[in-house]
Amino acid sequence: MEYDALTGWDDDSTAETYAAFTRAYPMYSASSRDLAARAGLTNSRVIVDLCGGTGTTAEAILALAPPDATIVSLDSSAAMQRIGRHLLTDSRLTWVNAPAENLAGHVPAHSVDAVVCNSALWKTNVAAVVTAVRRVLRPGGRFVFNIGGAFAGVTHPDAPVPPTGPSLTTLIQQIATRDYGIAPPTAAIPPKLPLPAITRLLADAGLDVVAAEVTGQRTTTAERAAWLSIPVFAHPEGALSYEQKMAILAEASTRTRPDDATVTSWLVIVAKLPEEAA
Template sequence: MAPQDAVLGWDEDTTAEAYAAFTRDFPMYSATSRDLARRAHLADSRLVVDLCGGAGATAEAILELAPAQARVISLDNAAAMQRVGRRTLTDPRLTWVTARAEDLADHIPGPADAVVCNSAIWKTDVEAVAAAVGRVLRPGGRFVFNIGGGFAGVRHSDEQAARIAPSLHTLIRQVAAREHGYAPPPAAYTLPKLPLEEVTEHLASAGMTVLDIEVVAQHSTMAEKKAWLSIPIFARPDGDFSHEQRMDILTKAYALTTPDTATVTTWLVVTAQRPREQR
């Protein structure tokens, strides 16, 4: 089952507009999208799926690497995100489909050369998604996706080395505790939500072979982290706070940092493939 809180809030205009603005103003999503698209080996592709494609940042990276004859389908269940994407990404090779990731196989007209999913597989029923991807990929087709290090329970050495000063998340919790009596959730909630072992089991059950697993580091700044946490769906802390309260807490926490301080985020990148047919 998909996490209950993972599907809430995405189909809202305020989230969609803020998310799209972030992808234009900061490099995180464009950089991770280009990385995944490169790993998908798109040079000879004819049909590529951008799964949980949101406002189209990953579709744009796919279109840059795919050949002229390729078609790209960006599938997402949040119509608000796609409305924003349609305004800015008008390439005739791109088709927008509003549907759940788990229902992928019901909306793809033919075998896909690759399925790419950036930063979003954690909010799906991964077992059902893997099964659907396994059905739509052609033999030899690739499924490339990433998982945030916190969700996967991994950490890049660069992130470990960067943990000298308190993170913005830590400062947010401290401000919330001081001014609102906030208490963080029990430690059990910090356990990995999507460990690699679970992911590989789902891929194997869907008939796919894991080609590569890499823990990578995404480098950014405290200013970029603040902008990301300003998106309503990502705003912290959890609990009974209004968005205005969260933004006030964020502003006060950010004031305790230096904007150009380097920050590092860990990603677990997985490349899987449907086996080629045996002759």
């Protein structure tokens, strides 16, 4: 089976591997806590966890939300949400199985204090999602999200540390070329959502950017390898089977040190609907 990082999330194997990863490693839980802290949830009554998956971000929101708050975790993957329902049983949390673009069809207009979206916005129709978010936010409400560094075209100052040897990704590509003749990508891919572009999309919807920060997250080689074992993220991209990709990953991992670390870059944005908005 071929998995796709944009459309392949409604799959039991992907959901189970992803959930196991989030419990074993801090990548998503740490970024979720960061976003939730920026959302100003102390007095929030209604909060949306957009593209919520198995509920890692919802868990961070629940830790900060008031006792009488309502949290809506919306995601298009039923497989991811099946796991989330077992992991999180807080009565404040409601699960909605729907695409992010359809948010406004499931949450009343002008009712939401904060929308939080972790590691997912670039996988959506961004303009449609921003429009939907603006419709559900109350005046003064916040939209807090992050964009992966490659998609935003940003690099944290701590990221360009000279590696001790070839990276795991480089080794995977070398093995794929050696064993399957798969050539590495040659053309640089322009960033999909640089800050000026996302600022324009937000402004077109009536949202103001009130904070934008490039953050860095420490990632060990062991964590990176575990992340690459999630079917939708397995490398190299293309026609190889998941089993073939895992064999490549296993060989590449033997040529790295699990505790070696790199810094992953993120663009974190806090947008707000002005208080005077109708």
